[in-house]
Amino acid sequence: MRRININNALPGMELAKTIYGSNFEVLLNKGVILEHRYITQLKGRGFLKIYIEDKESENIVINDPISDKIRIMATKNIFNTYSMTKSILEEIEADATDAVMRNINTSKFKRSFHDNPYFRKLCENIGPFVDELLNQEVLSGLHSIKSFDNYLFEHSIDAAIMALLMGKRLNLSVEKLKQIAIGVFLHDIGYIFIDENLINKSDKLTQLEFEQIKLHTNYGYELLKDIETIGAASAHIAYQHHERQDGNGYPRGLRGTNKIDKGDLIYMDEEKMITIAEIAAIADYYDACISDRPFRAALRPDLAHELVRVGAVSQFNKELVDCFLQIVPKYPIGCEVMIINGRYRDFSGIVASLNRFEISKPKVRLLYDNNKKKIMPFEIDLSADSYNTEMECIS
Numbered sequence: 331m332r333r334i335n336i337n338n339a340l341p342g343m344e345l346a347k348t349i350y351g352s353n354f355e356v357l358l359n360k361g362v363i364l365e366h367r368y369i370t371q372l373k374g375r376g377f378l379k380i381y382i383e384d385k386e387s388e389n390i391v392i393n394d395p396i397s398d399k400i401r402i403m404a405t406k407n408i409f410n411t412y413s414m415t416k417s418i419l420e421e422i423e424a425d426a427t428d429a430v431m432r433n434i435n436t437s438k439f440k441r442s443f444h445d446n447p448y449f450r451k452l453c454e455n456i457g458p459f460v461d462e463l464l465n466q467e468v469l470s471g472l473h474s475i476k477s478f479d480n481y482l483f484e485h486s487i488d489a490a491i492m493a494l495l496m497g498k499r500l501n502l503s504v505e506k507l508k509q510i511a512i513g514v515f516l517h518d519i520g521y522i523f524i525d526e527n528l529i530n531k532s533d534k535l536t537q538l539e540f541e542q543i544k545l546h547t548n549y550g551y552e553l554l555k556d557i558e559t560i561g562a563a564s565a566h567i568a569y570q571h572h573e574r575q576d577g578n579g580y581p582r583g584l585r586g587t588n589k590i591d592k593g594d595l596i597y598m599d600e601e602k603m604i605t606i607a608e609i610a611a612i613a614d615y616y617d618a619c620i621s622d623r624p625f626r627a628a629l630r631p632d633l634a635h636e637l638v639r640v641g642a643v644s645q646f647n648k649e650l651v652d653c654f655l656q657i658v659p660k661y662p663i664g665c666e667v668m669i670i671n672g673r674y675r676d677f678s679g680i681v682a683s684l685n686r687f688e689i690s691k692p693k694v695r696l697l698y699d700n701n702k703k704k705i706m707p708f709e710i711d712l713s714a715d716s717y718n719t720e721m722e723c724i725s
């Protein structure tokens with residue numbers, strides 16, 4: 331399996347992952363043979379990358395850390411929780427910030443949210459979701475196929491998976507892992523209270539518009555803070571996931587200590603970020619970076635990985651960044667890469683497998699030479715390579 335740019339998709343290629351639309355409907359099932367019209371439709375809907383199965387990527391396996399069944403169930407429940415909550419708001423007709431806050435805090439609104447069957451199902455399924463991830467160590471590849479339309483719910487799942495793998499690596503209790511899961515699933519729920527035109531705006535936001543966008547953290551917190559089934563710590567993930575270690579984040583400019591606090595979750599220091607929110611901040615940032623958004627194209631995964639690494643101390647909790655680097659590979663399996671130095675300079679190929687102890691030095695299957703001519707494929711192992719080979723992702 332490999333990930334390709336939609337512009338390189340050709341009729342006859344076999345789709346390797348199911349693609350979902352904005353209402354979580356299946357657009358194309360995995361195994362489908364692409365036709366010209368499918369490719370045009372996918373482009374029209376804003377899908378910029380897809381996964382295909384072909385001869386060149388034979389035996390390259392991207393293991394999803396969760397089963398299709400659990401992923402689909404969680405995604406569906408998140409999608410429906412968001413849309414049902416949005417429909418309650420429309421009945422109240424809120425517009426200005428104060429009015430939204432008041433509406434969110436009415437007992438009618440809170441009750442409707444709490445009694446939302448999809449939200450209840452989402453909470454019930456947290457256990458199985460966390461259980462499946464307890465068997466996983468690292469993230470081998472990138473997972474969902476995102477478009478502008480399905481971004482919010484696919485992003486919530488992918489960020490939750492990453493955050494949980496970090497939590498597991500840190501030996502956090504299952505109770506805390508569950509708090510991370512529900513908190514990250516719903517971390518951006520505040521967006522439902524914000525004008526969609528603003529969220530999908532492709533031009534640069536004005537300062538005033540950015541202030542509106544920032545409010546998704548306050549709205550999310552207001553909605554979640556007294557829902558018993560969630561717990562206050564999870565609500566703080568919605569509140570704090572854009573805060574940064576140096577105090578330059580939003581909405582409150584909280585700071586971090588660059589240390590991991592494994593203590594009790596009940597205590598909330600008013601000035602400091604809580605560890606589970608710091609975990610969420612990293613997972614949210616990385617996943618947002620590698621996703622195509624209306625206002626910018628996705629960053630290359632290796633570049634996004636690098637931004638997290640250099641963001642340690644000032645933006646992200648240093649100890650948690652160290653943990654992230656052990657879990658998320660710089661070059662995910664299935665990504666197309668180009669060698670940029672040494673003996674195989676300008677050769678290109680696909681990340682074939684990860685090395686367990688050095689996940690950012692994978693095995694790469696080279697398919698094209700420096701003249702972009704197809705070659706007899708062969709693999710090089712960057713962890714055992716004396717040339718200090720460097721590369722860049724190209725898909």
Ligand SMILES: [Fe+2]
Binds near residue numbers: 518546571572
């Ligand atoms: Fe956010």
Ligand SMILES: [Fe+2]
Binds near residue numbers: 517614
């Ligand atoms: Fe987010």
